[in-house]
Amino acid sequence: MSEIPASEGSAETADRAESVRLLFARPWDFLIGARSLGDLPPLDRTELAFAGRSNVGKSSLINALTGQSGLARTSNTPGRTRELNFFLPEAEAGLLLVDMPGYGYAKAPKTEVAQWSRLIHDYLRGRANLRRVFVLVDARHGIKPSDETIMNEFDKTAVPYQIVLTKADKIKPAELEAVKADTADRIRKRPASHPTIIATSAEKGWGMEELRTEISAFTSD
Template structure:
């Protein structure tokens, strides 16, 4: 572990806490704290990755039920906060009532388009499934809103070799104007790529 990785680990471990959940942009803090958001299909592993990043396995609530996260969940890092992690509602879950799905979409889209604090979106993609049409819809939205985003593969331990899928995702995003170069490969269960991702997030918040 490098010195920067150790600094980031200690900061995330000792300085991260749950602040609140919001259902509307008006409920978000009125400050200049940079925000790093986590987006992805329902059940892609956003909460598990947040728990791994902070080494607090009960901080973000995980569930095997897709669509459980229905609000923007805020996690300030540091005191005073150096940044704020934002766990966004998962997308692409069709079983929820239509009015609930529409409310999720409005919340997500309003946040992505209108939040000046937002520095980068970590777009989580299940390594076993690759980029799906619903992921491409979010990529289109992020590109249109000129929000810098980065592809992060989750559940990398479920594959013997993540190289081909990582390369496939890299090729899928190479011409997208708002995409940050490179694809991060992670596993919350095996702690793969977590140290490196903390540093990436910290750098993004500083930019």
Template sequence: MSEEEKFTKDQIEAGRLLFAKRWDFLTSVTDMANLPDIGDTEIAFAGRSNVGKSSLINALTGRKGLARTSSTPGRTQMLNFFSADEAPLTIVDMPGYGYAQAPKDLVEAWTNLVFAYLRGRPTLRR
């Protein structure tokens, strides 16, 4: 069974319409105490540094500059939250792991933030 056969045409269209909304930057946080209020489902994009997480968010939302991209590994250093009016979810762009062109103590700080977020955010679903 192909990936497309796992979803109905109505489900695929609902997904297309969801990401066709106008997505906007909500906030960036460097500390768990500053996370947005618990609300909608959150979908976080995690992966190695410079693998294309921010580019994927831009492609999904149709907004080239929504999530900042760079050819230098380690440019996303905070949890960046994006939302759309009347959308039942929030997108989270996370710092990457692995090689990053940043000071070691800074990389350690954002790595700790990522792990704390992944372990403790009740609205995180994927």
């Protein structure tokens, strides 16, 4: 088997890095907050969603990822996000990021919780252009039963997902490695899981380039 010349490999790596840079150098905008299936945008762009327990830091991560501190709404009140919030980069790029309501806790009436839980369920089952869900897990606590519940849903519906550890700066390096090892062991036999685990810190910027690279790969599909 012939090897790729070093110059070609370097050029390809440089092109990929530039593609990632351009995607996240442009402004991102809020498109729509969907409270029902009828509110969802057309199926004409690749969608990548972010899911996680309430207070895991989804909005903070999306803001750090895009370099826009006010793009996704952050709150000290867990469970405040009650819609599927869609964000798109300027000049389209054929991509949407989706901030899903947090699970595991919600300071809202039970009827309202049931309504948006049903919306999430229907979205996951019927969204053909949903290519991956990034499941955010607090690095300080690791995978919780509520995380396992939603991963079971993804496995049943064959929705590919990837674990992203948040708040990695809040624990010691050795503890982070232990959490990563435990997480890898717990997802190893799950059919819809992606094997690569990304450790991030929205506050420190850790893991953002790795996550941006994963996301950028979907713009060339």
